[in-house]
Amino acid sequence: MITLVLERRLKSLEDELLGFSWETIGRVDKSVKSFLDEDIYLARDIIEKTDEINKESYKIEHGCLKVLGLHQPLAKDLRLGAALLRTSIELERINNLSAYIARYAIDAGESDRTCYKPPHIQFMSQTVQDMLKDAVGALLNEDIQLLKRSTRSYVNLQDFYNQMFLEYDELTHGGSQTSLILVGRNLLSMGHHVMGMADRIAYSIVGKQVMHHKLFHNMLLR
Amino acid sequence: MEYRIEAEELNVYFGESHILKDISIKMPTNEVTALIGPSGCGKSTFIRSINRMNDLIPSFRKNGTVLLDGDDVYDPKMDVVDLRMRVGMVFQKPNPFPKSIFDNVAYGLGIQGITDKEVLRERVEQSLRGAALWDEVKDKLENSALGLSGGQQQRLCIARTIAVEPEVILMDEPCSALDPISTTKIEDLIHKLKNEYTIIIVTHNMQQATRVSKNTAFFLNGEIVESGLTEKIFIEPEDNRTEDYITGRFG
Numbered sequence: 001m002i003t004l005v006l007e008r009r010l011k012s013l014e015d016e017l018l019g020f021s022w023e024t025i026g027r028v029d030k031s032v033k034s035f036l037d038e039d040i041y042l043a044r045d046i047i048e049k050t051d052e053i054n055k056e057s058y059k060i061e062h063g064c065l066k067v068l069g070l071h072q073p074l075a076k077d078l079r080l081g082a083a084l085l086r087t088s089i090e091l092e093r094i095n096n097l098s099a100y101i102a103r104y105a106i107d108a109g110e111s112d113r114t115c116y117k118p119p120h121i122q123f124m125s126q127t128v129q130d131m132l133k134d135a136v137g138a139l140l141n142e143d144i145q146l147l148k149r150s151t152r153s154y155v156n157l158q159d160f161y162n163q164m165f166l167e168y169d170e171l172t173h174g175g176s177q178t179s180l181i182l183v184g185r186n187l188l189s190m191g192h193h194v195m196g197m198a199d200r201i202a203y204s205i206v207g208k209q210v211m212h213h214k215l216f217h218n219m220l221l222r
Numbered sequence: 223m224e225y226r227i228e229a230e231e232l233n234v235y236f237g238e239s240h241i242l243k244d245i246s247i248k249m250p251t252n253e254v255t256a257l258i259g260p261s262g263c264g265k266s267t268f269i270r271s272i273n274r275m276n277d278l279i280p281s282f283r284k285n286g287t288v289l290l291d292g293d294d295v296y297d298p299k300m301d302v303v304d305l306r307m308r309v310g311m312v313f314q315k316p317n318p319f320p321k322s323i324f325d326n327v328a329y330g331l332g333i334q335g336i337t338d339k340e341v342l343r344e345r346v347e348q349s350l351r352g353a354a355l356w357d358e359v360k361d362k363l364e365n366s367a368l369g370l371s372g373g374q375q376q377r378l379c380i381a382r383t384i385a386v387e388p389e390v391i392l393m394d395e396p397c398s399a400l401d402p403i404s405t406t407k408i409e410d411l412i413h414k415l416k417n418e419y420t421i422i423i424v425t426h427n428m429q430q431a432t433r434v435s436k437n438t439a440f441f442l443n444g445e446i447v448e449s450g451l452t453e454k455i456f457i458e459p460e461d462n463r464t465e466d467y468i469t470g471r472f473g
Contacts, residue, residue, distance in 0.1 A: 003470040072429050074456045074468045207458040 006071045013063045013084050014140050017091075020056045021136040024091045024098075025129045027053065028190065031098035032125035035105035035183055036117050043102035043109070050099040057092035061085060076207070083139055083197075083204035090193040094132070097186045097193075104179040104186075117180065120164035124187040127157045131194045139201045147205070151198045157191040160184075226251040226390055226420040227272060232286035234267055236279060241267050243444045245286070249390075249437070254412060254421045256431035256452065259441030260472065265424045268441070269392045272422070273309040274302055291389070307334070310383035314395040316375035318367035318382075323350075323359050326367045326378055330386040345385055353381035354411050373404025380411065384419070391415065393423040397430065409434050428468055432456050440464045 027046060034043035064085040067073060073081055134150035137143065161184050168177045202210035227249040234242035242264045249255045257265040267276065274295060276282045288295045295305055307330065319326050327346045336342060346363070350356040355377040359370070367378055376396060383391055393412075397405040412421060412434045425431050431438055432452060439449035440463075448455060448464045459465045466472050 006470075074428065074432075075459050075465050077469050078457060207460075 006067065006073060006077060009063070009067050009071070010073075010077065010080060010084075013060060013067065013081075016056065016060050016063065017084055017088060018136065018140060020053075020060060020088065020091055021132060023053055023056070024094050025132050027095055027098040028125060028129055028132070028187075031101040031105070032121060032183070032187070034102050035108065035179075036121065038105065038109040040106050040109040043105035046102040047099045047106075050095055053095055054092045057088045057095075060088040064088070076204070079204040079207065083200045086200040087136065087139060087197045090197045091132075093193050094128075094190045097190050101183050101186050104183050108179045116168075116177070118164055118168065120160045121180070121183060121187070124157055124160045124164075124184060127153050127160065128187055128190045128194070131157070131191060135194050135197050135201060139197075139204065142205045144202065144205050147198055147201055151195060154191050154195055157188060161188050224251040225249060226291060227422070228287075228289040229268075229271075230287045230289070232268075232271065232284065232288060234264075234271055234276065234282070234284045237281040241444050242271070242284075245446055247439055247446055247449055249420060249422055251420050252416060252418070253437060254416050254423060254435040255437040255439065256435035257422065257424045257439050257441060258426070258428065258431050258467075260467070261426075263441040264444040265441050266394050269311075269394060269422055269424060272390070273306050273311055273392060275311070277302070303333075307386045308388050309390040309392060310386070310388040311392040311394070312376070312379050312383055312396045314398050316372055316379050316399070318370070318375050318378050320366070320368060322364045323367050323370070323378060324363040327381050327385045330382060334386060349381040349385040350378075352384050352415070353377045354407065354414070355381055371404070373400050373407060376400060376404065376408060377411065380408075380415075384415070388419065390420045390422065393421065395424055395426065398426065405430075428456070440467060442467070 030042060031046050033039065034046060064081050067081050068078070068085075071077075131150045131153045134146050134153070138147035138150060164184055165181060168180060199210060202208075225248040229245050229247050232242055232245040233240065245264075245268060257268065259265050270276045271284065272288055272290070272295065276284075284296070290305070290308065293300065295309075319329060321329070324346055327349050328342050331342055331345055336345070347356060347360075350359060355374060358374060359365075359378075367375065370378060376399075380391075380396075397408050400408065409430065412423070415421060423431075423434065435452045437450065438452045438455040440447045440455065440459075440461075442463060448459060448461045455464060456468060459468065
């Protein structure tokens, strides 16, 4: 009986996290769209709804604390609770980064300077969305292969950013491409947050510590 | 690392029933080791093999070894009375003697040959302090032990155990008959005692095992399925049977 109650509570948290992750993915897409299209109204809408959306994270966090405190789960139930908690927090941060991108969209829309928008931004946005889908899918389905697909995509994300930075860096001194680089940085940061989630999700699934720092070191040192 | 207790390929039988099967485990000195597992899996039989309490059962036989500081406890030269002074035991139901509080603690010292009243008084006080009971009973040492509460009686039993300065304390579900506050006091006491004694505790309470022990062994059907650091067993168990048991999905 006690196990059934715990299982039901964990399932409920998983369902809430799934809903929250889809909202987050949608916001990443819309925030980049607002930047690319210089759609100030869409951008304002994203910013205004950030607090409301993030309340879901607090709800999931509170739910996880209740499970951990009242049920004292062990082994994979404990690891799952920890992974749900961490994932929820990282999704909240990604939502905040979407709001920053929307802010750059407003700045770009309101300024006189033209800003060429290369395809890299859209590629990066799509990569982040796919990473998120795969990471959350991996958590909910205990699918380590799906998680590997998510983390491998980080390399593509970094490559898109590097290419964009190298191609357009010479223009940033003029200020017209600064927002482009900043949006790119925010999308890269989103990738970092997905990698942070991935560590905890991997631990939840396989019960061993898997740190992705090597990936970062290899890229920074190449 | 030093090991106070070592069991090697221990098999225990009661008549035709094979109760413990090839048990091999080492209990580190001055650490708490918890034994967990479903009812009837052999945990209590195992700890009773350490202090030879199973000898009292006519159909008991065994093969394999149990070592206490490297000495085989089943060696014919081993003095069982001396063994049970070195390996004390606290049972599930508090079992103070129908004597005064003072006499309960002093009893074992008398068997050791200590008769000096001053020495007895000091040792009794030391033991009651060690069991976190002194402040509650210092003014009524001559009162009957049976007048104490359940939690106090259990702490008295612990005081009685440590009075003879054992090396090992075996605890067979010491808190299962106690209320939550008494349980907390006993657990706090275990944390204190582990600095001086090697403690082996049988418990059905998983959370208790995580709270008090450094090492845990999971018993199932007379075998040890998995043993190791408590945090590993309860967070990253390697065997599915361990995982199923501690998450309540067993059976």
